[in-house]
Amino acid sequence: MQTDSIAFVAAETKIAQDAMYRLKHRYGHIPPDKADVIVALGGDGFMLESLHRYMGRKVPIYGMNRGTVGFLMNEFREIDLPERIAEAQTVELHPLQMEAHTVSGESMCALAINEVSLLRETRQAAKLRIKVDGVERLAELVCDGALVCTPAGSTAYNLSAHGPILPMGSGLLALTPISPFRPRRWRGALLPHGAEVVFEVQNPEKRPVSAVADYTEVRDVSRVKIVEDRSMKIRLMFDPEHNLEERILKEQFVE
Template sequence: MPDRARLALLASDTERAQAAAAAIAATGTWVPLAEADAVVVIGGDGFMLQTLHHMLDDGPLIPAYGLNHGTVGFLMNRARSSRDIVDRVAKAKAVAVAPLAMTATTRSGVEQRFCAINEVSLLRETRQTAKLEVSVDGKVRIPELACDGVLVATPAGSTAYNLSANGPILPLGSAMLALTPISPFRPRRWRGAILPDSSRIGFRVLEPDKRPVSVVADQKELRDIAEVSIAIALDQRLTLLFDRGHSLDDRIVTEQFQV
């Protein structure tokens, strides 16, 4: 980032984040998000995702530098002195993150399109096991997957819900997607797949009357779906900024050695 970049400042509504924002606001001149070259985001991963989704929906798609004043802070930088924040942003390393574009059609024929930075999940709505047909690039790969659900995760989201469902951790530069079942029943030996991020992944709900399914793209949910199509949104790439020596790549590697 250039030294004289115009910066916006956003903070979650927690007491901790608001206190940090007040201290940082006094260290420089800030502009509205619509006029900024980059944005400093104060809070946790949830607030960072909220900010990124706001930019996807309404723009502008500018780099985001996160300061962790939440819990996990996987997408954030360590919170240190507020005095050097402008310098830290100027020296930060840029990491490109491509979200997923999800198009879902409900049983009533309504079509909705959402973006997901972490993952898109299909989940059973009742006690009945979901039954799904799974296709990749138009070819049916699993005629009937019986499960609690299934998800598609980006590398940036591979350490979130995907990891909890025993899915693989994907390095950021891998250009791959994780296709991970949630509590699969049949086929018994199928534990998921790693696919090129050029893939278009499709799901069709089988027996929807008896086994209704919902789809969740990060925090946005659509119920009673019939079909879902997922692909990388190449035209809506996001940029995260990380302190040098403390990048998202480093965190993804570190996560694989947690015991």
């Protein structure tokens, strides 16, 4: 791809800001809305913010790790950046759309690249009814919460909740309970990526639940619908020797 016009964006940390200053000095800089590619400098949290911010612009994002874990980032190096971008592999992702309805009658929509999660707000366990494509699959899940994640997000919160890691291109979503109490032995389900998942909160006034799409939170929800938004496309770029598919595969063999 063309690498003549590169935009640099960075997290607020000193290490990320210093890296952006040096890269701008070496390669120049143009605004993100006029760039062929956006280089994001920071950690996975900043990458998620960048993907949300520039999602509608159809510009690929190449991340370099100036954070902690950097699962969604490439290794940071100042030299040969245009060559690395030219040789990078592009992964296309589709976000999840959350439609949340609250006890007070309000509704809100938000997009999630990693996952949509429901979490109890108080010491009372949440009680959730789960429907998939209009069919009730679980009449009552007593739990701390539950989540639906994409393959890209399957190594994040989902993995911490003992959910499965999903390979890129698997065409699957993971539905994973968080600290389930009843049914105690239910460990979740694998769903086709086109499935519509609906959570209905039982007795939400006594057992309040919040819904979170990546970092957008809605409190006191009564009903949450989750579908993959195929109209939205996210393009992430990775060095060939360390692409996202390889990272997801590698995570499955970590002790």
